[in-house]
Each structure stands twice: as C-alpha cells, then as structure tokens.
Amino acid sequence: MPQLNPGPWFFIMITSWLTFSLIIQPKLLTFVSTNPPSNKPSITPSTTPWTWPWT
Template sequence: MPQLNPTPWLAMLVFSWMVYMSILPIKVMAHSFVHKPTPKTAKEFKTQPWTWPW
C-alpha cells in the first residue's frame, strides 16, 4: 500500500513548514498600521460606598 509510505508526505510536510516559517513571519512583521494607536492616560475613578436601604 503506497499511501502508508511516509517518505514523500513527511518531506512535503517539512518543506511546507520551512517555507511557511521563513516567508510568513517576514510578511506579518512588515505589516504597518494606517493609524498608530496612541496611549491614553489612565484615569482614577473615584468611587463612593453605596448604602443599602434596608
């Protein structure tokens, strides 16, 4: 049964992962955003205790 021979399928799997891991990260890291996010200052919210009516 030739489909049980792992040699061609393993080589294809390893080669495709080598291509994906060498080309795709470069393209993903080269992506630039149109609008750069600006950091906002953190606001301290003043909370007051709530008295229960019972």
C-alpha cells in the first residue's frame, strides 16, 4: 500500500509547516490588529423582574 509510505509527503509536509509557522505567520500577524481595550465606562443594564402569567 503506497499511501502508508511517508517518504514522498512527509518532507513536503514538514517544510510547508515550518515555512508557514516561521516565515508567513509572523508577517501576517503584524497586519492583524487585536481588539484594543476600550475606555468606555461599563454600563450596567437595568433589569426588571419577569412577570410570569401563571403565577
């Protein structure tokens, strides 16, 4: 069964993952902005008790 032979594809897989994780990913992460913390004050929502019709 030739699909169980890791020779043809294992080196390609390791090379592509190393290329992605060491070269491409740091370059992409410089363009992706994270959510900065906001300075807006947190507003507590006013909650009213739920009136159930059967009680």
